[in-house]
Amino acid sequence: MGAIEFDGVAKRYGPVHAVRDLTMRVPEGEFLTILGPSGSGKTTILSLVAGLVPPTGGRILIAGRDVTNLEPQQRRIGLVFQSYALFPHLDVFRNVAFPLAVRGRPRSEIADKVAAALARVRLDGFARRKPQQLSGGQQQRVALARAFVFEPDILLLDEPLGALDRKLREEVQVELKALQRDLGITTLLVTHDQEEALSLSDRIIVLDHGAMQQVGTPDEVYRRPANRFVAGFLGLANLLEGRVEAGRGLRLPTGELVACATQGLAEGSPATAVVRPERVRLLPETAGEGIAARVRQDVYLGHLRRWHLDSDAGPELIAAAADGVGQAAIGDRVRVAWAPEDVWLLPEEARGAAA
Amino acid sequence: MRIGRNAGTYVVPLLVLMVVAFDVPILLMLASSVLAPHPTVAHWAELVESPIYFRVLGNTFQIALVTAAVCGLIGYPLAYWMRGLGGRAQLAVVTLVLLPFWISILVRTYAWIVVLGNNGIVNRSLMGLGLTDRPVSFLYNQLGVTIGTTNVLLPFLVLPLFAAMLKIDERLLQAAATLGASRRAIFWRVFFPLSLPAFAAGLVLVFILTLGFYVTPAILGGGRVPMISSMLDILINQMPRWELAAAISTLLLAVTLALYGVYRTIAARAA
Numbered sequence A: 001m002g003a004i005e006f007d008g009v010a011k012r013y014g015p016v017h018a019v020r021d022l023t024m025r026v027p028e029g030e031f032l033t034i035l036g037p038s039g040s041g042k043t044t045i046l047s048l049v050a051g052l053v054p055p056t057g058g059r060i061l062i063a064g065r066d067v068t069n070l071e072p073q074q075r076r077i078g079l080v081f082q083s084y085a086l087f088p089h090l091d092v093f094r095n096v097a098f099p100l101a102v103r104g105r106p107r108s109e110i111a112d113k114v115a116a117a118l119a120r121v122r123l124d125g126f127a128r129r130k131p132q133q134l135s136g137g138q139q140q141r142v143a144l145a146r147a148f149v150f151e152p153d154i155l156l157l158d159e160p161l162g163a164l165d166r167k168l169r170e171e172v173q174v175e176l177k178a179l180q181r182d183l184g185i186t187t188l189l190v191t192h193d194q195e196e197a198l199s200l201s202d203r204i205i206v207l208d209h210g211a212m213q214q215v216g217t218p219d220e221v222y223r224r225p226a227n228r229f230v231a232g233f234l235g236l237a238n239l240l241e242g243r244v245e246a247g248r249g250l251r252l253p254t255g256e257l258v259a260c261a262t263q264g265l266a267e268g269s270p271a272t273a274v275v276r277p278e279r280v281r282l283l284p285e286t287a288g289e290g291i292a293a294r295v296r297q298d299v300y301l302g303h304l305r306r307w308h309l310d311s312d313a314g315p316e317l318i319a320a321a322a323d324g325v326g327q328a329a330i331g332d333r334v335r336v337a338w339a340p341e342d343v344w345l346l347p348e349e350a351r352g353a354a355a
Numbered sequence B: 001m002r003i004g005r006n007a008g009t010y011v012v013p014l015l016v017l018m019v020v021a022f023d024v025p026i027l028l029m030l031a032s033s034v035l036a037p038h039p040t041v042a043h044w045a046e047l048v049e050s051p052i053y054f055r056v057l058g059n060t061f062q063i064a065l066v067t068a069a070v071c072g073l074i075g076y077p078l079a080y081w082m083r084g085l086g087g088r089a090q091l092a093v094v095t096l097v098l099l100p101f102w103i104s105i106l107v108r109t110y111a112w113i114v115v116l117g118n119n120g121i122v123n124r125s126l127m128g129l130g131l132t133d134r135p136v137s138f139l140y141n142q143l144g145v146t147i148g149t150t151n152v153l154l155p156f157l158v159l160p161l162f163a164a165m166l167k168i169d170e171r172l173l174q175a176a177a178t179l180g181a182s183r184r185a186i187f188w189r190v191f192f193p194l195s196l197p198a199f200a201a202g203l204v205l206v207f208i209l210t211l212g213f214y215v216t217p218a219i220l221g222g223g224r225v226p227m228i229s230s231m232l233d234i235l236i237n238q239m240p241r242w243e244l245a246a247a248i249s250t251l252l253l254a255v256t257l258a259l260y261g262v263y264r265t266i267a268a269r270a271a
């Protein structure tokens, strides 16, 4: 078991900065999710921790030991590849037994541990199958069993659920979380699925173009994004630009006031208000409060209904509510409102996303 | 399906040509081992009863086996080394491996006589180094034949093997490394098993090609290393015993087809 420390870690491929100056600490036993768009450097971070590529700068410590120059073999890390990388010539049993076999463990111990690991991922009875004879979800679970069977210090998972359909993915997510908690193993999970990140992690780091945009608990990252990129990447967000009126809120160019806390922001400085759609309430046109708007689109999502609105305050606004809660048809004139505590203010310097 | 049928009709004339021009003569020739001059098993009986033919067959198999083994011992490390090379160096080496294909087999075979002869560069170097005081006889024996066939057939093993090695997913080797396997263990537990089907297929291919090889063994063996192909030459051109040659050819074809079956089975597993 061990904590991971990144100390100014950087990786360049020629002109491409795959990872820029990453400094952070992942405490022992934490489930950390790395979230970011395609090409943002997620896989590269895992490869650096696993020792598959050398960093071009900085140090990586695992359990206090500097592993920057250690071979992958010496790092005691279980890695599940984006493509699973199961050995096609070995059956499920011998795939999972591989890390034990190369360590020269006795046969009986191998048999016991492999059986336990396969039971853990609910694949008992599949031991003699070849990887090609398994479904994507089963292969993913074999890869997972192979990665933890030798009790590594750290588990690295590169989009392990990417190939699964939604229902299976949700099942495996629950299993994965339970497994990680039972083993108490420090885990880095890569995903570009924000729901997966929010539901599984103790903390999330959000990456863009190799640079860390924010690190925090799912709640922090969702409710108090560090910048517009994070706000936009984790679900939908209403972004309203204006100028700060200290102690009162944000004054929009159209004259409306968005009431909210303005902690420490200077009077008159430009800022952006972030409001999540599910915090936006739709009111009748005659209501005395809120911003006037017209319903442009009505999107039915099953458990949710979402409205896209043209507002008098400038940009498009989005509201969402559990189906049956709100009522509005396309073309209706409404007013939208939200509570001051549901507004998160981003100061001007947090506007630019990536460096 | 429509496309398939249309394509089929275009191919029919070619197919007829192939059958009439190639397959029918071969079958007639093979049939002569039991039909000429009238239905008989006499030629087969003669083949089975005279030990000389089986000695030649045995000798041929032995040379084919040695050639396949030597090709394997040289070819596997060569292909492995080529796989690890960078883009440009790799292209250069592939070209070097292919180069012999563009030089006539006769030229290459006679070149070996110059190189391996009593006054050739090899013997002069050996004597110059004091490793031997009489020339070593490389030519007109099994050693010479094996050197020649190995030289000609090596690319048939190396190129497909190299292609198969390139297809092995680098991430499998990385996965093995993260799971704690040493370089040695990665090679023996992952890389070698994954390359084995292509390797085995290459060995069988070289073996089959050696069985029927004529030019190189004839020249480098100088008539002193009997192989099936040179025996057929004698039976047809000097005896002439077409019926017996047909019987031997039938046997050779059967063995080759059986081996080809093995080759296909292995190659299919490799793909």
Ligand SMILES: Nc1ncnc2c1ncn2[C@@H]1O[C@H](COP(=O)(O)OP(=O)(O)OP(=O)(O)O)[C@@H](O)[C@H]1O
Residues within 6 Å of the ligand: A013, A016, A017, A018, A036, A037, A038, A039, A040, A041, A042, A043, A044, A045, A192
């Ligand atoms: N071996 C390499 N050589 C050159 N550039 C590379 C290499 N590996 C990655 N890159 C570049 O580094 C950047 C980060 O790649 P990385 O694979 O870490 O992205 P990712 O976040 O995992 O993306 P995805 O979600 O698509 O898997 C990309 O711009 C990519 O093109």
Ligand SMILES: [Mg+2]
Residues within 6 Å of the ligand: A042, A043, A044, A082, A158
């Ligand atoms: Mg990736």
